[in-house]
Amino acid sequence: MTLLDQDHQPSxxxxxxxxxxGVGAAAARLGAGPAFAQGGAPVKIGVLAxxxxxxxxxxxxxxxxxxxxxxxxxxxxxxxxRPVQLVVEEESNPxxxxxxxxxxxxxxxxxxxxxxxxxxxxxxxxPVAEDLGTPWLSWDGTTQKGVEETMPNPKWAFKSVDNEVxxxxxxxxxxxxxxxxxxxxxxxxxxxxxxDCWESYQAVLKRYLPxxxxxxxxxxxxxxxxxxxxxxxxxxxxxxLLMCSFWSGDATIIMKQAAAVGLFKTMKGVFTTAGGVHDxxxxxxxxxxxxxxxxxxxxxxxxxxxxxKQFVREYKAKHNEYPxxxxxxxxFNAESYKAAVEKAAGAAKRWPEKAQVVxxxxxIEIESLSGRRSWREDHVQMCSFYQGMTTHKNSYDxxxxxxxxxxxxxxxxxxxxxxxxxxxxxxxx
Amino acid sequence: MAAGLQVVxxxxxxxxxxxxxxxxLGAYAGVSAVGWYASAGGPPALFVVxxxxxxxxxxxxGVVVERxxxxxxxxxxxxxxxxxxxxxxxxxxxxxxxxxxxxxRSTSGLxxxxxxxxxLGATVPVYNLIVIAASLVIALAIGWLLTRTAFGRIxxxxxxxxxxxxxxxxxxxxxxxxVFTLGTALGTLGGALVIxxxxxxxxxxxxxxxxxxxxxxxxxxxxxxxxFVGALAVGVLRSIAISVYPELxxxxxxxxxxxxxxxxxxxxFGGAAA
Numbered sequence: 001m002t003l004l005d006q007d008h009q010p011s012x013x014x015x016x017x018x019x020x021x022g023v024g025a026a027a028a029r030l031g032a033g034p035a036f037a038q039g040g041a042p043v044k045i046g047v048l049a050x051x052x053x054x055x056x057x058x059x060x061x062x063x064x065x066x067x068x069x070x071x072x073x074x075x076x077x078x079x080x081x082r083p084v085q086l087v088v089e090e091e092s093n094p095x096x097x098x099x100x101x102x103x104x105x106x107x108x109x110x111x112x113x114x115x116x117x118x119x120x121x122x123x124x125x126x127p128v129a130e131d132l133g134t135p136w137l138s139w140d141g142t143t144q145k146g147v148e149e150t151m152p153n154p155k156w157a158f159k160s161v162d163n164e165v166x167x168x169x170x171x172x173x174x175x176x177x178x179x180x181x182x183x184x185x186x187x188x189x190x191x192x193x194x195x196d197c198w199e200s201y202q203a204v205l206k207r208y209l210p211x212x213x214x215x216x217x218x219x220x221x222x223x224x225x226x227x228x229x230x231x232x233x234x235x236x237x238x239x240x241l242l243m244c245s246f247w248s249g250d251a252t253i254i255m256k257q258a259a260a261v262g263l264f265k266t267m268k269g270v271f272t273t274a275g276g277v278h279d280x281x282x283x284x285x286x287x288x289x290x291x292x293x294x295x296x297x298x299x300x301x302x303x304x305x306x307x308x309k310q311f312v313r314e315y316k317a318k319h320n321e322y323p324x325x326x327x328x329x330x331x332f333n334a335e336s337y338k339a340a341v342e343k344a345a346g347a348a349k350r351w352p353e354k355a356q357v358v359x360x361x362x363x364i365e366i367e368s369l370s371g372r373r374s375w376r377e378d379h380v381q382m383c384s385f386y387q388g389m390t391t392h393k394n395s396y397d398x399x400x401x402x403x404x405x406x407x408x409x410x411x412x413x414x415x416x417x418x419x420x421x422x423x424x425x426x427x428x429x
Numbered sequence: 430m431a432a433g434l435q436v437v438x439x440x441x442x443x444x445x446x447x448x449x450x451x452x453x454l455g456a457y458a459g460v461s462a463v464g465w466y467a468s469a470g471g472p473p474a475l476f477v478v479x480x481x482x483x484x485x486x487x488x489x490x491g492v493v494v495e496r497x498x499x500x501x502x503x504x505x506x507x508x509x510x511x512x513x514x515x516x517x518x519x520x521x522x523x524x525x526x527x528x529x530x531x532x533x534r535s536t537s538g539l540x541x542x543x544x545x546x547x548x549l550g551a552t553v554p555v556y557n558l559i560v561i562a563a564s565l566v567i568a569l570a571i572g573w574l575l576t577r578t579a580f581g582r583i584x585x586x587x588x589x590x591x592x593x594x595x596x597x598x599x600x601x602x603x604x605x606x607x608v609f610t611l612g613t614a615l616g617t618l619g620g621a622l623v624i625x626x627x628x629x630x631x632x633x634x635x636x637x638x639x640x641x642x643x644x645x646x647x648x649x650x651x652x653x654x655x656x657f658v659g660a661l662a663v664g665v666l667r668s669i670a671i672s673v674y675p676e677l678x679x680x681x682x683x684x685x686x687x688x689x690x691x692x693x694x695x696x697x698f699g700g701a702a703a
Contacts, residue, residue: 052522053632057531190679218675223636225627229668232551236672249533249630257626260540260554280628282537321532397537 042085043078045070045334046104048115050091054223054248058117058276058326059091062139064319065327065369066114068311069334079338080345091116094124101125105132111354114333116141117326119163119192123150129157135358137333140326142380147196147420156358158379160329162413164420166293167197167245169385169407170272171204177291177389178241178268183215185239187230187254189246190219197245197272203424215239220250227254231263240268247273252280259285275386278399279322283392286399290390295325297370298386300400308369322396325370329381332368336375339366378416382409446514447494448616448641449634450521451487455620456629457525458487460534463625473542476625477559484621488614495609500602518634525631535628560622567615568657575653584608643682647689649696658697 047066050059070084078084087108089100097116104110113129113136116122122141129136130151137158143151147164151157174181184205188194198217205212216237218230231254234242242263246254251274258264264287274281275294298304299312299322311331315323340360344352352360365374373383385408388401414423462483463476471479494517502509543555575581586594587604595601644663648655663682670677689696 052519054630056526056631057533060531216675218671221679223632225630225633225636228557229671232668233672233675235551249628249633252533252535252628256535256540256628260545260557260626261552262545277533280533280535282535284537285540319530321530 041082043082044085044087044108044110045337046101046108046110046113046115047086047088048091048097048101048104048113049088050117052090052092055117057248058140058324061324061326062115062117062330063088064315065311065323065330066334068314069331073334073338079341080349080351082351091118091121094121097121098124098128101128101136102132105134110134112137112337112357114330114337115139119144122159126151126154126157126159130155132156134354135337135361137337137361139329139333146192147200149417152378152417154379156354158333158361158375159381161296161381161383161409162420163193164196164200165409165413166272166295166385166387167201168204168412168424169387169405170243170270170291170293171201171208172407172412173291173387173405174205174241174243174270175208178270181209181212181240181268183213183237183239184241184243185216185218185234185237186214186243187218187220187227187234187246188244189222189250191222193247194219194222194245198243200420200424201243201245201270201272203421207424207427207429222248222250224250225253227257228261230254231258231261234267235261235263241270242267243270243272244274245272247276249277249280251277255281256285259287264290272387276324276326278324279396281390281398283397283399286390288390288392288399291387292390292399292401293385293387294401296383296385297323297325297328298388298401298404299323300394301370301386301404303404305367305369305371307367311369325386328369328373328383332366332373332381332383335368336361336364336366336373340364376416380413380416382413384408385412445612446511446638447517447521448612449636449638450518450525451490451613451616451634452620452637453525453629453631453634454487454490454521455484455617456624456627456633457529457534457620458483458617459621459624460536460629461529462621463536463539467539473539476536476539476542477622480621480625481563481618484618485614488610488617490617491610491613492606494613495606499609500605503605518638522631522634529629529631531631533628533630536625540625554626556625560626563622567618568653571615571653580607640682643686646686646696649693649698652696652698655696655698 047063049063050056066086070086073079074083087104087110089104091097101113104113113134116125116138117140119141122138123143123145125136125141126143133156135156135158138160140160142159142163143149143157144163147162186198186201188198202214216234216239218233220227220230244251244254251271269290271290272293273295275292278294301308311327312323315321315327337357340357341352343364344356344360361375362377362379363375365372368383371384373381376382384406386404386406388404390399391402392399393402394400414420459480462479466476466479467473498513498517502513540556541554543559545552545554546558575585583594583599583604587599587601591601640663644659645656647662648657648659663685666681666685667678670681
């Protein structure tokens with residue numbers, strides 16, 4: 001909360017004046033660029049986080065990971081000796097969020113903006129970021145309209161993985177784990193994400209199982225809390241398998257209401273994204289043997305790094321929850337920015353211009369919580385997706401997955417410039 | 430919850446958007462109560478008792494909201510009521526997030542404590558039947574309260590003609606506080622009872638409020654019978670839509686509202702009460 005505190009405005013202004021004076025004096029004296037003279041002054045990093053509504057838990061996870069990162073970096077001496085200071089603003093609707101973005105860049109004069117989850121919002125942020133000429137690294141938002149990229153060659157905007165990748169990964173894994181599937185029903189939220197996931201999943205599955213029939217598709221509104229009628233319709237469809245792309249509390253609810261009528265006693269299940277609320281999928285109502293997707297970070301990865309283990313431990317201790325994937329989108333954004341600044345600074349350790357940082361970000365690969373992550377040349381996040389079969393064999397009261405399938409975006413995300421469905425139909429299987 | 434909305438609107442002429450938050454609050458209180466109950470070793474078969482008690486207990490918030498906020502806007506334009514109760518919605522959402530956190534909360538496996546029944550070829554959790562029975566009991570109890578008790582007569586008198594009731598010596602402030610608390614408790618109880626079948630989410634109230642208003646409009650503002658029939662009609666028609674033509678599901682509730690408003694502008698049972 002203190003991060004949102006704007007009460008220090010006057011003193012901050014005085015402070016900036018002082019810094020400004022110092023910069024001038026130092027520049028005059030040393031003949032160096034302004035960056036050198038700023039050494040020690042905090043580097044301001046803007047953060048946009050959703051704080052209300054259905055995606056508030058996702059926003060909270062991203063913000064918590066960013067704060068964890070900032071604490072660590074500051075303990076270790078900051079970035080090139082400058083401590084990190086987060087300026088947090090709320091992500092809400094596109095119009096207001098764009099205004100807050102402008103405020104971060106123009107008024108707070110941050111060096112970089114991190115965050116952005118809803119693609120509805122980040123589609124609007126993309127062009128603004130290009131205009132304002134400050135690097136923007138998006139946690140989970142893309143600049144896709146549906147599955148089509150709208151900004152193929154951005155200069156300042158860095159975007160998340162394509163929205164439909166987890167559905168594609170699930171489509172690749174479905175034939176491996178569920179042999180003999182003939183009919184499939186689908187349920188997803190009634191907006192771009194739900195529809196795109198369903199389309200992509202169907203396209204991929206068709207490649208592996210050309211005879212598969214899609215017998216039912218349901219798109220309840222985002223935020224619905226009663227699925228008894230939907231489940232009845234799914235039962236009636238007598239499909240062999242249900243594909244569900246819910247990612248918020250509705251995933252928990254449909255699981256519970258499905259268990260109440262024994263849906264998964266007769267039907268297989270694929271939950272592409274329910275790992276976003278993984279610790280609410282209690283064993284009592286979540287059966288074993290479902291395919292469950294954790295997006296791009298699996299907190300309990302047996303092959304996880306020491307960094308991941310430390311993060312999970314400290315996150316649990318502080319927030320009494322186990323971290324979801326959004327944490328690693330956020331961590332990667334922040335850490336890759338730091339790495340890019342240090343790379344661009346070079347041996348002279350001069351604070352680089354924003355444009356130099358952006359150049360350094362392109363193609364950079366770093367160690368993130370879930371493993372190696374990088375920025376593709378066209379500014380799209382490259383990482384791995386974690387999915388697997390649900391199991392009760394663990395020490396938690398919720399399900400985990402075993403075995404863990406790790407699928408890289410190199411395999412499951414369309415290459416820069418490609419059309420999604422052309423690309424899928426071109427696969428050699 | 431629709432019943433709560435009706436009681437409050439009928440008597441106080443207040444559009445209470447906050448009833449959605451009361452619903453959410455009841456749900457969270459229910460989750461916590463059942464959690465404590467289970468960790469204290471209570472027999473699982475009786476979990477509905479702490480659940481319902483928790484739901485009723487947090488209904489006390491109604492007094493605070495009514496005495497602390499709403500009483501200042503009774504004589505103002507409806508817009509003030511809408512704004513104020515919407516502010517309560519936003520504050521409660523944040524309060525819930527601060528107390529219970531951001532993840533969805535649920536009561537784990539208690540939903541199936543009472544087992545499942547085979548009914549006409551479908552599997553029905555017994556708990557669903559308990560909730561249906563409970564809502565019938567609540568409906569009957571409110572009917573009895575409104576028509577058979579002195580307080581019910583005062584409520585109806587106040588709804589009909591506030592000035593006259595006041596002139597006859599009824600302390601309206603107390604009536605209002607009681608009525609609003611009753612309405613709140615109906616909302617929180619509803620939230621608590623439904624929670625074993627679903628999961629508590631901080632924004633669940635906002636989602637429900639639209640639907641509750643549609644139900645109330647269909648049934649007729651201020652009519653208890655209307656709320657009951659409206660809820661039933663919306664529920665049944667929606668289920669039919671999902672299994673017959675899923676695309677229609679969301680549209681349907683508004684179609685019914687439009688049809689009802691065109692044919693019977695006061696709602697199905699709106700005639701006398703509103």
